[in-house]
């Protein structure tokens with residue numbers, strides 16, 4: 001038989017997902033840059049700081065000591081211990097070594113958790129706006145995403161009440177991300193406790209993506225891991241990427257009951273095996289070493305957020321919720337959509353790139369059609385220049 005169409009070549013599951021929007025934006029931006037055009041880039045979701053010295057030194061020392069072979073799949077005992085000790089010290093969680101796994105980035109922890117828990121037809125509740133990959137990862141596993149609308153006027157707040165309304169007999173899990181990408185929305189400790197309570201009572205898993213847990217500007221960081229009474233239904237998904245400026249290292253983890261970790265171990269053992277050996281040593285230095293860098297990064301991000309909000313505020317018609325964490329702003333550009341031939345946030349992002357030379361990610365990637373996401377770990381000068389270009393472009397549309 002001759003294979004002719006993509007549907008005959010590729011498995012159905014790869015057709016259920018899309019190219020990551022943030023990566024697509026980066027590719028478009030690279031093309032414009034290749035023409036010699038200077039862009040102000042608010043696209044990339046990563047800290048602009050270098051990885052702290054003591055973390056780099058630990059990985060370099062590990063390479064020099066030839067710590068370059070396979071390790072056990074879930075990570076060496078010391079890295080698993082560093083994960084549980086850090087989490088226990090900061091949030092009062094109570095996990096043992098066999099309830100932790102070290103992964104190649106938080107994304108792998110999330111991807112594999114969804115693969116081992118979600119079956120065809122299982123429903124997964126996902127609050128809007130959501131981080132791009134959640135939806136695709138659930139769909140890849142065959143799950144059905146149930147979107148939970150939130151109100152921008154209430155800072156995209158997620159309540160136990162709303163979650164309760166979205167639950168059906170097919171609900172298997174809820175994915176929460178606080179502080180959130182893209183809006184920097186934070187779930188209060190009270191709301192989180194109520195949500196976890198509801199899920200636990202109903203036997204529903206809560207997948208808590210704590211990628212930005214230390215970048216909480218509203219108060220003391222909150223983790224669902226402190227609700228030890230609900231441990232049976234909690235999976236904590238952690239990442240060192242943003243906390244320690246280690247995005248390229250690929251270092252993340254999951255904390256969950258033993259049976260879940262055993263299955264994550266099984267899947268990882270049949271795919272990527274251990275996360276890079278010397279990255280594990282760097283991760284130990286990050287987690288067990290001084291946490292001063294985390295506080296420094298946090299303070300700098302707060303300053304940048306305030307600077308960005310002040311600059312956006314001078315663009316007529318642009319409104320923006322006040323992010324209480326992470327490092328993104330999610331302005332509403334509905335005042336300009338419908339003008340100058342721009343019909344959607346995607347078209348807005350394309351025009352901002354081509355005409356204003358500013359890189360942003362369109363809201364459609366996060367489930368809303370009137371926003372764009374701006375990542376603010378850049379210099380203050382870049383914030384000034386990028387928002388000046390946006391203002392000039394947008395006001396000329398009116």
Ligand SMILES: Cc1ncc(COP(=O)(O)O)c(C=O)c1O
Nearest residue numbers: 105106107131181211239241252
């Ligand atoms: C909400 C959220 N979860 C997970 C990740 C993945 O992080 P990692 O670099 O650890 O894979 C990101 C990265 O942008 C993110 O924004």
